[in-house]
Each structure stands twice: as structure tokens, then as C-alpha cells.
Amino acid sequence: MDDSILNLLNPQQRVVVTEGDGACLVLAGAGSGKTKTIVHRVSYLLSQGVEPGDILLLTFTNKAAREMMERCTALLGHASQGIWGGTFHHIANRILRQEAGRVGFTPRFTIMDEDDKKKLLKKSIKSFGEPPERAMKPEVIGSLLSYAANTLTPIEEVVHMRFSRVDQLPQWFRDFDTFFRARKKELNAMDFDDLLVYWLELVSGESERARAWRERFRYVLVDEYQDINRLQDAIVERLASHHKNLLVVGDDAQSIYGFRGADVDHIRSFPKRFPTARMFPLTINYRSTPEILGVANAALKEHQQAFQKELRAERPHGVRARLLEPLTLEEEAQAVIDEVRRNQRNGISLNDQAVLFRASASSVTMELELQREGIPYILRGGMRFFQQAHIKDMVAAAKVMRYWHDELAWGRLTELLKGVGPAAATRIWMVMKEVSPDDLEEALAHNPGVATLLKPILRHLKDNGTDLATRLNEWLNGWYRTYLEENYDDAQERTDDCIAFCSFVSKYTDTEQLFADIALSERFEKDATEGNDTPRLVCSTIHQAKGLEWSSVILIGLVDGALPHYRSLNSLLELEEERRLLYVAVTRAKDQLILSSAREGIGGQYALPSRFIEDIKHVIDRPQGVDDDGLPVIDIGGKPLGILDKVMLLRKIKH
DNA sequence: GTTTCGGTTCTTTTT
DNA sequence: GAACCGAAAC
Numbered sequence A: 001m002d003d004s005i006l007n008l009l010n011p012q013q014r015v016v017v018t019e020g021d022g023a024c025l026v027l028a029g030a031g032s033g034k035t036k037t038i039v040h041r042v043s044y045l046l047s048q049g050v051e052p053g054d055i056l057l058l059t060f061t062n063k064a065a066r067e068m069m070e071r072c073t074a075l076l077g078h079a080s081q082g083i084w085g086g087t088f089h090h091i092a093n094r095i096l097r098q099e100a101g102r103v104g105f106t107p108r109f110t111i112m113d114e115d116d117k118k119k120l121l122k123k124s125i126k127s128f129g130e131p132p133e134r135a136m137k138p139e140v141i142g143s144l145l146s147y148a149a150n151t152l153t154p155i156e157e158v159v160h161m162r163f164s165r166v167d168q169l170p171q172w173f174r175d176f177d178t179f180f181r182a183r184k185k186e187l188n189a190m191d192f193d194d195l196l197v198y199w200l201e202l203v204s205g206e207s208e209r210a211r212a213w214r215e216r217f218r219y220v221l222v223d224e225y226q227d228i229n230r231l232q233d234a235i236v237e238r239l240a241s242h243h244k245n246l247l248v249v250g251d252d253a254q255s256i257y258g259f260r261g262a263d264v265d266h267i268r269s270f271p272k273r274f275p276t277a278r279m280f281p282l283t284i285n286y287r288s289t290p291e292i293l294g295v296a297n298a299a300l301k302e303h304q305q306a307f308q309k310e311l312r313a314e315r316p317h318g319v320r321a322r323l324l325e326p327l328t329l330e331e332e333a334q335a336v337i338d339e340v341r342r343n344q345r346n347g348i349s350l351n352d353q354a355v356l357f358r359a360s361a362s363s364v365t366m367e368l369e370l371q372r373e374g375i376p377y378i379l380r381g382g383m384r385f386f387q388q389a390h391i392k393d394m395v396a397a398a399k400v401m402r403y404w405h406d407e408l409a410w411g412r413l414t415e416l417l418k419g420v421g422p423a424a425a426t427r428i429w430m431v432m433k434e435v436s437p438d439d440l441e442e443a444l445a446h447n448p449g450v451a452t453l454l455k456p457i458l459r460h461l462k463d464n465g466t467d468l469a470t471r472l473n474e475w476l477n478g479w480y481r482t483y484l485e486e487n488y489d490d491a492q493e494r495t496d497d498c499i500a501f502c503s504f505v506s507k508y509t510d511t512e513q514l515f516a517d518i519a520l521s522e523r524f525e526k527d528a529t530e531g532n533d534t535p536r537l538v539c540s541t542i543h544q545a546k547g548l549e550w551s552s553v554i555l556i557g558l559v560d561g562a563l564p565h566y567r568s569l570n571s572l573l574e575l576e577e578e579r580r581l582l583y584v585a586v587t588r589a590k591d592q593l594i595l596s597s598a599r600e601g602i603g604g605q606y607a608l609p610s611r612f613i614e615d616i617k618h619v620i621d622r623p624q625g626v627d628d629d630g631l632p633v634i635d636i637g638g639k640p641l642g643i644l645d646k647v648m649l650l651r652k653i654k655h
Numbered sequence B: 001g002t003t004t005c006g007g008t009t010c011t012t013t014t015t
Numbered sequence C: 001g002a003a004c005c006g007a008a009a010c
Helices: A011-019 A034-047 A062-080 A088-103 A114-128 A138-150 A155-162 A169-187 A192-203 A208-216 A230-239 A290-300 A329-345 A360-373 A389-403 A407-414 A422-432 A437-446 A448-461 A468-487 A491-505 A511-519 A524-529 A572-586 A613-619 A643-654
Strands: A023-028 A055-059 A084-087 A219-222 A246-250 A278-282 A321-324 A353-357 A377-380 A537-541 A550-555 A589-596
Touching (some): A011 A278, A023 A034, A034 A055, A034 A219, A034 A246, A055 A062, A055 A088, A062 A084, A084 A088, A088 A208, A088 A511, A114 A138, A114 A407, A138 A155, A138 A169, A138 A192, A138 A230, A155 A169, A192 A208, A192 A230, A208 A230, A290 A613, A321 A329, A321 A613, A329 A589, A353 A360, A360 A537, A389 A407, A389 A468, A389 A491, A422 A448, A437 A448, A468 A491, A550 A572
Parallel strands (some): A023 A246, A055 A219, A219 A246, A353 A537, A353 A550
């Protein structure tokens, strides 16, 4: 390897790059050049003669995966081709497409998103029988099953811990789990958890293939390791069990995926589980000003950390972080826009600014105001393109056109028809599943009822020799557009989305890849942002912002109920995770950090300033003229006012 | 037995 | 908005 490249690294980073063999735990604080170090490690391995195909890079979110692979390409050019890199789910999909037969699926298995899974769960519960002794929503049942899968805990145990007094429930869950698994195999459909569950199955045991996969990757590197759950950890451990080169990088202060089974304990216990493991701290922060780091450190002051690491600021001093305390959400949006505009005047491009929030709902008002003011933005998080009902209808049509025998897709499509509900949809599927497109005529002749119902859409679904995108277009113009017009008042926008979807489809020659990319939301966002170089303000959830950085970061919705989220308030563990979310948000900022805490919460409720403000108030500037409740100072003489009095008074003043 | 319609309630975070 | 529930309509 060229020494000049090594010289771009600090001594802490360099030692990871050149001595990262065996089991290694890199404790990388926010902004300490974590991704840079991984990418250079890869570069170093290649320079030592390691084949690209022998390296596996794993992360958790699409964004982080894309960032990592892009930086590999930037540093290594075409030499990076052949490296296995992506999210756990992405790599699982890639491997399972080759090996599906070994775990009871065919290579064309479909991937269900949360909605599909919920629907199937509901239907399965109906046919299997409700849980005894207690009514339970399908979501709850689903999340218990998912938790069990992701933590490698027997479902009975999970249920027993959660509902200790009900003694038939664990048994019911065990049987239902078996039933549901079988049902998914019957449908040839996997949910997100299954991708990991079957990947683990594939690499476990003593079969020839399992052993081959365990020997497949000489070097396994995992980024954001603090977000790993037990299932993923088991996969990683197996994959590295032969060559034993496992390098994990993470920061226990940034663990924010507890809700999907992630447990900081994995990173904290890494040295115990791999006794030969070496630890490498990366403690120099290159990203943020000392002022911003000060806020980050203050936010974590009360937080229990296993690995104490004093993050050192490398950059010179900048401006102090500021807190805005507007009354309403409109005022908050307006204040944010003022800041954004001021930054633009000071030469900070929209590209280098971000508005972050805890929950997508917090962004609604923000979005409206941005639109009104004509500020270009991209929204990350919340309802994604492929999750919208009309796009899912298009996908279902595509699946029927392509695969024909797809029960879920048929169900979705037929229920769009007038006079078809769940019952008729099942009847139609019973006919279609026995029939191939060729002998369709005959089957329909035997089932005139079904034939009548299907008449409006059938001719669009039959193969006519043209490519998928063209056929989707015909289906859209021939029938679906009319359906949208009859059912939605925003039919035009939805139609436009469908047209965009058709052009997306036309870029693929490999349909399986197309459907996988849709299910894993891989390519679309990249696609949507390509070829459009207008600078845009990023509006993102904190989760989606992880690993990214901007010159200016504005965190909105810093109120109790949003951050920390009200559903986390009664669990100490979850509250800690909320605190880490604040830490992640703060450490995204390079030069300027603005926090905003409006008195109006989601749904017009009165909102208190976030309890976390208490911990950071000495390192931020609070606005003048605001009292401890975050409200404008009101003095009407006489005795001090309580919060409620003040709110009532302010309402009056406002109107 | 089914579908449709109208009113009600809620809306964390990601793969 | 959109998912859900109960009641009316087919």
C-alpha cells in the first residue's frame, strides 16, 4: 500500500488499518473517522493480496451501506469490485437467492414488507384460531414473534416473561409460530426477520454447504456494531468462525435500534466473548467544533457507558449551540426557515444543512412551510415511496404479470375490484392457483362468476410478449388510472407516481432483482436523487441521519413526548436510548447546531421542553425573554403564574 | 354470507 | 390519511 495513503490517517486509525487481523473491537466515537478507517482497512487488505471477493462488509441501514460502498469505490476505483458489502438483509437476500432450496423456499421467494406481513398474520390467526384467554392484536403477536426471532429466544420464553399469569399462551404461540412459518413457506414469501433467520440456518450445522459459507469470507467487517442483535451476531460469529478475522466498529453511545432487538450488550461483551480480541479506540473528533461536542458530552453525562472515551475536539472553536423556543409549530417552521436562509446568505449551501426530528409526524408542518416558501428539500423517513398503496398495487400487478402464481399479489389486486372482498378474493385465488395463463380460458368457462369479476383487469395481466414496464403502462392506462380517479381525490399525483414507477421498472432486466430492491428499498432513493443537482435541504429522522454530517444541523421537536418519545417514558432502558438519539442528532453537526423546542406538540397539545434540555442548558444559549417553562415571560403583577395559567393567557394574546 | 360505507381513532424509530 | 369497527345494503 502506498505510504502516502497511510499518512492521511492518524496513528489511532493507522494501527487499525495495518494490524486489524483477528478479533478486533474498534471503539469509534462520533466523527472520529470510522468509515474512513474501514475503507482504508479494505484498501490495505487488497494491497496485501487479499481478493475483493474474500471481504464482507456489513452494516444495518441502506444509507450507511451506500455511503460505505461509495467511499470504497471513491478510494479504490474498480479494484473495489467484487467486495461483498451491504446491509445484513441485502447480503442475506443475495445468498438466499442461491440457496433458497436448502431452507424450504424457491429462489424466486418474495420479500414481504411490514404491511404484507401484518395482513398475512391476520389471516393466519383467523384460520389458526385466536390466542386463548386474551384478545391480542396481530401487531402484538407479530412483534413478540419478531422479538423472539431476533434475540434467538424461544417464543414460549418471550411470552412467558411478558404475560406470566397466562399459562396456555406460550403453548399457543409455539404452535402458531410453527403454523405461520409453514404458511410463509407455502407462499414462498419471507419477512425481514426470515431473511436473517434462514441465513443463520444456512451457515449453521455441519453440512458441506454450511461449512463452505463459513470458509467463504477471509475478512468480515461490521460497521455500527452497537446496533447488532443476537440473531445478526450469531450470523457474524459463524461467518468468521473459520478464518477468525472479525473486525467490528461501533460506539455504544450511539445504539439506537433497541426496538428491533439490538442490544448494546453485544458490543460491551465483545472482549469477553472473544478473549483474544484487541481493542482500538478512536477518540479524536474531526467533525464538530468544541462547542457542539460540549453539547454532545453534556447530553451523555448521565448516561451509563461501558467504554469511557473522552472525545477530543480537533477543530478550533466555533459558535455556541442555540435553543429556539417558539410557541407554535408554524412559528417553529418559520424560525427554522429564517436560520436556513441566513446560512445560505453566509455561503452554506442547502446541501450542507439538515433539519432532524424524532418522528416523521414532526415534519408535517415543516414540510408545508418549506413548500410555501419554495425551499427545495428531500424528506427521509416516514412513508416511503414503495409503501404507498398505489405503488404496492402496481407491484402486485407486476408480480402477477411476471410470476402469475403469487397468492399475496392476487389477493391485493382482486380486492381492488368492485364486488370483491376477502371472501371473493379467496375464491378467485382458489381458481387461479390451479391454472396457468395458457389454460385460463377453460378454467374461466367453468367458473363464470370468477370470469365476470376478473373481466376488467384480466386482459392486462396476461402475457402479451412485451416487456414488463410496457405491460404495466398498459395496465395503468387501461384500468388502474380509472380506479385511482374513482377512489382518490389526489388521483393525478398517484398516477404520476405510477408513471415514475414504470420508468423505474424499465431500468431492470432482472425481475427478481427488481422485486428484491423494492422490498429492501434499496435503489429508488439513489435513483430519485440522481441527475438532479439542485441543492436540497435534508429533512430526516434522526435514525436515518446516523453516520451522516452537515455543516448546520437544526433539531426540531425537542419536547417531552417527541424526544424522549412518550412511549419510552416509562422504561428506563428506552429513555436511555432516547438520550442516545439526542447524542446522535447533536453529533451530526459540524459547525452550527440549533435546537428547537416549541410549546405546541403534535396534535396541538401543549408540550413541555424536553427533559434532556436540563442536562445541556449550561452549554447552549437560551433565548431571552423565555422563562423556565419555555414560555415568554409574562408579568401581570401579583403572584407567580402556573404553567396552565400562562398557556391560557398566551392563547388569549395570540387570538 | 359478503361487501360497502360511514364514523372514529391514532400516527416511533428500520430492514 | 389510513386502518379499524360496526351497521347498512346487496
